[in-house]
Amino acid sequence: MKKIRKEIISIILLSFLSVNAVCLAQESSVSESDIKVEKKSKKKKKKHKVKLPNIDLSHWKVTLPVANEKGKPYEIEPPEILGFASIKMAQPYMYIDSTRGAIVFHAMPTNSKTRNTKYTRSELREQMEPGNNNVNWTFKDGANMKGELAMDASSRDDEGKYHRTIIMQIHGRLTNEQRDLIGEDDNNAPPILKIYWDKGKIRIKTKVLKDLNATYEELLHEDAWGNDDGFNFEQEVxxxxxxxxxxxxxxKMVVILNNNEFKVYENIHMKKWGIFENYFKAGNYFQSRDEGSFSKVRFYKLEVSH
Known part of the structure; x- marks a missing residue:
């Protein structure tokens, strides 16, 4: 009888151990499967989809905050600008952010400044005829520019406030005949519009005529125009x-932020400005000379029509 009991106990123990072994094997199998799935999931997460900015550069040239062999700001015009990503000189200052689908414009103080300014820029200049600065537009012709953008990064001043930068402009230009009439040695005219990223808000500056009775020739001089008081949009971007x-x-000139805030300029100053040719600018015209300062601006989209 004792012998039979021992055999029964042995059989029960063996059955118990067998069941446990099967369970452990199943748990081990599920665990390994879970690990494989998790690893695949992590690999998928690491693979970023390449995104490209929706910007046609065939009618833009860029000015970079670095000097060329003549000591002047380095510029890239069409068609070379279409391959800017492979141009070594451009790479630190104008490059593609493929995770966000944007072009980044990076500017900081250097010794490479454009004429009539103490600041540097990584900024696009519109060319209605690629490679030619002499073909531009007037207010009467009409023009539209729309961009989708974001401030990528900005340094701060000694008070802890972000440095500001100009992200869009409308720049005036003298025709060759106007230039010769007033005895200038270049075609430069004032910018009628400057749009700033200013400490997280969007600020607009424009020009006003100092003497409303000025003659045609007097209007062509830069000192005939002063700065307005500026305007800040309410929304903080x-x-x-x-x-x-x-x-x-x-x-008339209208500036629109996020399709819900508008600033309209329709006055005698805009009417008088009609004598000038103009061109659009967009990018990063950095407004600081502080040591170590910089800013980076991302442009996702940029469209111009006339």
């Missing part, structure tokens, strides 16, 4: 993505 649109027509 910070480092988030936003849209800016500029619409120009005869005697």
């Amino acid at each position: 910070g480092f988030r993505k936003f849209t800016l649109e500029v619409k120009v027509s005869d005697g």
Whole structure:
């Protein structure tokens, strides 16, 4: 009888051990499978989808904050600008952020400054005829520019405030005949519009005529025009993505932020400005000479029409 009991106990123990072994094997198998799935999931997460900015550069040239062999700011015009990503000189200052689908414009103080300014820029200049600065537009012709952009990074001043930069412009230009009439040695005219990223907000500056009775020839001189008091949009954009649109027509200029805030300029100053040719600018015209300062601006989209 005792012998039979021992055999029964032995059989029960063996059965128990067998069941446990099967369970452990199953647990081990599930665990290994889970690990494989998890590893695949992590690999998928590491693979970023390449995104490209929606910007046609065939009618833009860029000015970079670095000097060429003549000591002047380095510029890239069409068609070379279409391959800017492979141009070594451009790579630190204008490059593609393929994770966000944007072109980044990076500027900081250097000894390479454009004429009539103490600041440097990584900024696009519109060329209606690729490679030619002499073909431009007037307010009567009409023009539109729309961009989707964001401040990528910015240094701060001694008070802890972010440095500001100009992200869009409309720049005036003298025709060759106007230049010769007033005896100038270049075609430069004032910018009628400057749009700033200013401590996380969007600020606009424009020009006003000092003497409304000025003659045609007097209007052509840069010192005939002063600065207005400026205008700040209410919304703070910070480092988030936003849209800016500029619409120009005869005697009128409208600036739109995120399709819900508008600033309209329709006055005698806009009418008088009609004598000038103009061109759009967009990018990063950095407004600091502080040592170690910099800013980076991302452009996702940029469109111009006339």
